[in-house]
Amino acid sequence: MSRPLLDSLLTKLKAASDLDSDDLRAIASLPIRTRHLDPHEFIVKEGDRTHECCLIADGFAFRSKATWQGQTQILSLHVPGEIPDLHSLHLELMDHDLKALSRCTLGFIPHAAIKSLNANRPRVAAALWRETLVDASIFREWMFNIGSRVGVTRMAHLLAELNRRLEVIGMAKNGVFDLPITQVELGECLGLTGVHVNRVLKQLRAEGLVRTSRSVFELLDIDLMEERGEFDPDYLHLPAFALS
């Protein structure tokens, strides 16, 4: 059962990095433990010490922190094929929460197995290092987005980004993707209140850029949405096939 779980990771690494068939076989034979989580269940909590990394095989996850007064900030959103706590390989103490956003299928891989894979296969180590660097790059862009852009641009940027990230893994087609996220959670991603999220989504709808129904987002003109969000995909460091 472990092969389909690791498929999302293999597809992602193969597209982005230079790996040979032995590397891919070694990744495919990593020990992996499956868990199914409901929305908002903790994957790992701030303060936990972990000995496994978690691969998202299906569903969405997010990292967050809360102020002492209880105000939550979502720090990042994660899609299938990503290992949102890859950093825990070297930083075992969790300094933030990692939770399921939707129903998730996760694969837990022991740190020891990844460490030994990295030691024996430098190309795999480089590929995983690259993943954490892209993760950091997305953090920089989110910091920039929240700190410097107005609400409507912020939202357009986030939707443009998610469309690109989901498109690479085949989960967005022609600007249509499914993302089970509430307005409050969108607000927590963007540093906006639920009411303000409502307003900026309405504005983007009125401009003819997006249609939403339940959890489906439909970008009606991808180029215009990207322009509205001042979105430049460079920071995602997407594989060449995804840049058209």
Place this chain on the structure above:
Amino acid sequence: MKDAPMTRYYFDLRNEEVAIDDEGVELANAEAAQTEAARSLTDLARDAVRTAKDLKNLNVAVEVRDDAGPVMRAELALQIKPARS
């Protein structure tokens, strides 16, 4: 403990344009609505300051309604008073 009944509040935003809220949000009481209104207002003001054509006449407001009618109005007006002529 039983869940307290929630009320649906609508937040209409007014600055240079008006954005009528036809979806609303469910909140516990008027105090929660007041907090949401104040926070939304500062969000709105932050954006308005960055995009306003005329900073001197900047005025943003949030009007809160429930299904029975208006509940409250929260307003921020920016005053710039030159200290020299």
